[in-house]
Amino acid sequence: DGGITQSPKYLFRKEGQNVTLSCEQNLNHDAMYWYRQDPGQGLRLIYYSQIVNDFQKGDIAEGYSVSREKKESFPLTVTSAQKNPTAFYLCASTLGSGGADTQYFGPGTRLTVL
């Protein structure tokens, strides 16, 4: 649990602005994920990464970008192309990139468009 941190906790974005959400883990996990959660809905996968310098699009990648330069870090950028970004964003990680591994979540970032 406490091994995954996200910042900031709250973030406000103006029209046409890019913002970056931070996700860091000290669990030595290989795989990392970004999810979006809207009120009353389940989690939808934005991007995921199995190893450093590699990542794949999830189900709702349009308007988002990621990088995985370090094993511990998987930042998410919400670009101006994402027209409805207001949501709760959750980062997660699993030990391995294959097999039935438990997924652990960060505390989340709530993004609001002004």
Added chain:
Amino acid sequence: GENVEQHPSTLSVQEGDSAVIKCTYSDSASNYFPWYKQELGKRPQLIIDIRSNVGEKKDQRIAVTLNKTAKHFSLHITETQPEDSAVCFCAASIRHNFNKFYFGSGTKLNVKP
């Protein structure tokens, strides 16, 4: 891809009663089924999980059952307490070459004292 459906969307029970939440999945290749509890504005936390090689798993008041033939799995909470009130999510994971998770839409569980 995988499709996970969860029912009911809301569930109100009296303290001490049992609660059952059911999820169905579509892909027979799914092999790992976790259940998460999420309080408002907080991170999801693992309640219990089950892998496809077993049919049932129990941890004190909480149990999960899996029916691979019918492609459904259920969360059972006995002797519910007000502290159990939260949104519960199920998920299914398919092991191909990566552990990708598919989530249900959630059940808002309300335990009335």
